C-alpha cells in the first residue's frame with residue numbers, strides 16, 4: 001500500500017530519517033514505536049503529504065506522492081487518508097455531527113448522503129444519542145470515537161493515528177484500540193504509540209531507531225499486493241463564507257468584545273474631535289451675543305500712521321476715522337430727543353443690559369439706558385422698535401438692537417451707517433479710529449500686534465482670550481484622554497484577536513489534514529475578518545445612536561457632523577480589518593504540519 005524508498009529527512013542539519021525504506025501492508029494495524037524525537041510524527045506527516053522537503057520517494061497505491069503539488073496533496077489526503085489525533089482536534093462550539101461532516105464537506109456526495117453515513121457511523125460507535133450534542137460536552141473516550149467517525153466518514157484507505165490513546169485511561173484505550181483493530185480489517189491503520197500494551201492489538205510493530213524504520217516481528221519487507229488505486233478527485237467548491245459565518249457564530253462572544261472595545265475607543269476619539277464643533281458652536285453663540293466682539297477702538301488724533309498700519313493689515317477691515325458729531329435727533333413714535341454733541345466710544349467693551357450691539361449691514365442702533373428712558377419707562381420693550389435718526393440733513397431709519405449699560409445719553413449705530421455720518425463732518429481733527437478684525441481667531445493676534453507697537457486699542461480681546469484658552473485646554477485634555485482610551489481599546493482588541501488566533505492553529509492543521517487547501521482556509525479566515533469588521537461598524541453606528549439618545553435626554557452638548565459619523569463607522573471597520581489581518585497573518589501562513597504541532 002505505502003512504499004517508502006530511500007527516505008532521508010533533515011531539520012536544521014540534524015538527520016531525522018536517513019536512507020530508510022519500508023513497505024506498509026494494504027490492510028492491518030501497524031504500531032509505530034520509537035524514542036521521543038526519533039521521527040515518528042515526522043514519518044506520519046510525510047506519509048500524509050504535509051512535508052515534501054525530503055529525499056527519496058513515498059508511493060501510495062502505486063502513485064508517488066513525493067512530486068505532487070500542494071493541491072494534489074490536499075486531494076490525496078481528502079480522498080485517501082483519515083486522521084486521528086491524541087487531543088482529538090475536534091472543533092469546540094460545533095456539534096458531534098458537524099465535526100464529522102467537516103471531513104466530507106469537500107467530497108462529491110450529497111449532504112444528505114453524508115449526513116446518513118455520519119449517523120450510521122455514530123450508531124456503530126454507540127454515539128447516536130450524542131449526534132447533536134456540542135463536542136465540549138463529551139468525555140475523552142467519546143471524543144476519540146467522534147474523531148474515529150470523522151476519520152472514517154470518507155471511507156479512506158489509510159488511517160494515520162498519532163497516539164490516539166495518549167489522553168485516555170486504560171479501559172477507554174482498549175476500547176479505542178479494539179475499534180481501530182476492527183476498522184483495520186478493510187484498510188491500513190498506522191498508530192503511533194509509546195505504550196507497549198497497545199502493541200498487543202497490532203498486526204505489525206515497527207520501530208524508528210537511529211533514523212531507520214525497522215520491523216521487529218517480520219523478516220521480509222515485501223509489499224502485499226493490492227489492486228487499490230489512489231483516488232485524486234477534485235474537491236467540490238464550498239462556500240468559505242458559510243464556514244466563516246459558522247466559526248464567527250462559535251466565537252461570537254470574543255468577537256463582540258473585540259468590536260465593542262474598538263468601537264468605544266474610536267467613538268471617544270471622535271467625540272474629542274467633536275469638541276472642535278462644540279467650540280465653533282460656542283464661538284458663534286458668543287458672536288451672536290457680542291456682535292461688536294471683533295470691533296477695535298483706538299482713541300486719539302492720528303497723523304495717518306496708525307490708520308495706514310491698520311489698512312495694510314489683511315486681517316483687518318472697515319477701518320475709518322471717527323469724529324465728534326453734533327445736533328443729532330432721534331424720534332421714536334411721536335417722541336423726539338436731541339443730542340447736542342456725541343463723541344465716538346469703544347463698542348466692544350460695552351456691557352449689554354438687553355439685546356445686542358448693532359450688526360454691520362443691518363441698519364441697527366443701540367441706546368444707553370438714560371437715553372432709552374426718555375422714550376419709554378420699560379426700556380427692554382424698545383428692542384425691535386424703529387428709530388428715525390436725523391443728522392447733517394440726512395435721515396436714517398434704524399431698528400433698536402439693544403440697550404447697553406452706560407450712565408450717560410449715548411448710542412451706537414452699525415459701522416457702515418456710522419461711516420456715512422462722517423462724510424458730512426469737517427474732517428480736520430479725527431477723534432478716534434474704528435476697525436473690525438475679519439475672523440474670530442485673529443482677534444488676539446491683532447491685539448498683540450497693536451500692543452507691541454504701543455498702540456492702545458479697546459477691544460473684547462480679554463473675553464475672546466478666556467473663551468479660546470478654556471476651549472483649547474479642554475480640547476487638549478479631552479484629546480489626550482480620548483487617545484488613551486483609543487489606545488486601550490486597540491490594545492484590548494488586538495490582544496483578544498491574537499489570543500483567539502493562537503487558539504486556532506490546530507483548527508488550521510485539522511482543515512489541512514481534511515483536505516482543505518490553503519486558499520480555502522485563507523478565504524474562511526478572511527470571511528470571518530470581514531464579518532468582524534461589519535459587526536464592529538454596526539456596533540459603532542448603534543453606539544453613536546445611543547450617544548445621541550443620551551445627549552438628547554440629558555441635554556448634553558455633543559455635536560458630531562454627519563461626515564464625522566460616516567468617518568467613525570468607516571474607520572472602525574478599517575481598523576478592525578487591519579488588526580485582524582495582522583493577527584491572522586501568522587495563522588494563515590503557518591504550514592499545516594507546524595500548525596498541528598502547536
Ligand SMILES: Nc1ncnc2c1ncn2[C@@H]1O[C@H](COP(=O)(O)OP(=O)(O)OP(=O)(O)O)[C@@H](O)[C@H]1O
Pocket residue numbers: 011012016034035036037038039040041042043594
Ligand atoms: N518542522 C520542523 N522543523 C524543525 N524541526 C522539526 C520539525 N518537525 C520535527 N522536527 C524535529 O524532528 C525531530 C523528530 O520529531 P517528531 O515529532 O517526529 O518526533 P516523535 O518521534 O514523534 O517524538 P514524540 O514521541 O516526542 O512525539 C524532533 O527533534 C523535532 O524537533
